[in-house]
Amino acid sequence: MENYADLMFRGQVAEIQKAEGCHGIHKANYQRRTQAALSEDDMAFIQTRQSFYIASVNPDGWPYIQHRGGPVGFLKVLSPTRIACLDYVGNRQFITMGHVAEDPRVSLFLMDYMRRARMKLQGNATLVRLADADPAVLEQLPTEGTPAERLLIVDVVAMDWNCPKYIPPFVPIDVANAATENYAAELQAENNALKAELAALKSSGH
Template sequence: MENYADLMFRGAVAELQKTEGTFEKYQTAYKHRTSTELGPDEIGFIRRRDSFYLASITDDGWPYIQHRGGARGFVHVVGPNRLACGDYRGNRQFITMGNLQAEERVSLFFMDYMNHARLKVQGKASLKSVSEADPDLVTRLGSSEVPAERILVIDVVAIDWNCPKYIPTLYPEDALREVVGPQIAKLQAENEALKSEVARIRGA
């Protein structure tokens, strides 16, 4: 993988950092944060996500951001620097698909709102129909009850763990069910017992 600072902190961005006195700090820090492939922290984080944001670019330079979601773990790490997931039937606008035909570069945000964590991924993406994609990869991603129309593959170029500041605290539904579910079940059981007792007293 490439150094995230070398890839993103260029031109006007670098000049602004120099003016603000942060350029050298970032150049030094990102040399130590760059690795050749996705590590255990990144792999585990990606596998636990149930959604991500994907930014692509139109052929005349407009950015476009799309949300992709699925069951937790729907994004698979299929190589040292490669991610893949199924692409399902949507609203048939084909904006991302069309953008990738002209420009393969993309940016992804993987968010963990509950723990205030954010992984940024710069990569090169391809979107192929199931019939055109690697058969082994199609089989590996084929566990969903809804068949995918296409396979999205992202070759990771650079990554960055972003500052957790200002990330709001949001709790995913499955986490809430795990924490609150037993309490709700207990309250429901107590409520049924109380209703039975009230009915018994009235009957007496």
Template structure:
């Protein structure tokens, strides 16, 4: 795997970094950034996401960003430098798939809003009809989800953990329920105890 800077810090980008006195700093910082396969932290992060954003570029030169979501774990690590996911029926515009026919490069942003963590990945994407590769379809299947129509694999070229600054923490409904569960149980127990005391004082209080 390459350094993220090798692909993103172009001559024009470096000029802007130098303009504000950050060029040398970033050069030193990224000299030792990840150049090997996906490590344990990245793999765990990838396989617990329930959504991500993927950008591709079309023939007109305009970038296109698409949201992909599913049950936590629908994005899977298939190898040391390969990830994949099942693609389901959408609005049938096929913009991402069409874009990758001319240029298979994509860029992904994976978010963990509660922990204010963000992982960026770039790589080469391949779209395959699910009926054409049963083995891959089985590997990318997600429990509880309908069968995928298409399969997407991405050979990761580089990755980078991004700064958590300005990420607003957000919780899913399930995360909120988990966080509130102890307090809600305490309230439920308290209400049950109060109802028992009321019943002891007045067995017919519920009918009043």
């Protein structure tokens, strides 16, 4: 994969960084952080996401951001530099699909709000009809639930992790429900024990 700084810190971005005195620091940091491929931890993070945001641009350079979501595992790592997911039936606007057909470059944000972690991926995307997709790839993706029309594949060009600053710590509903159910079960067990103790005291005449 490419050096994230070499890919993104160009033109006026680099000039502003130089004026602010941070360009050299960033260049040095990203030399150490550049990876040839996604690490095992990176791939594990990707495959435990339930959603991500994907940005594309139209022919005039206007950006567009779309949300993609699904069950855990809907986003699959096919190789250390390639990820994929099913493209579910949506509102039939086909904005991202049209953009990618003209310019495959995309940017992905993968969020873990509970742990306040954010992965940024730059890559080249392709969208293919399911009938034209590799069956070996489709076998690796969940097919139950929302019907899909296409397969989205992203060849990762560069990646970066953001610091947790300013990421709100949201808790997924399934995690909150599990914690609430466990706490309620503990309270119920304690209540039952107290009732039994009280009944024993009454029966003994105390």
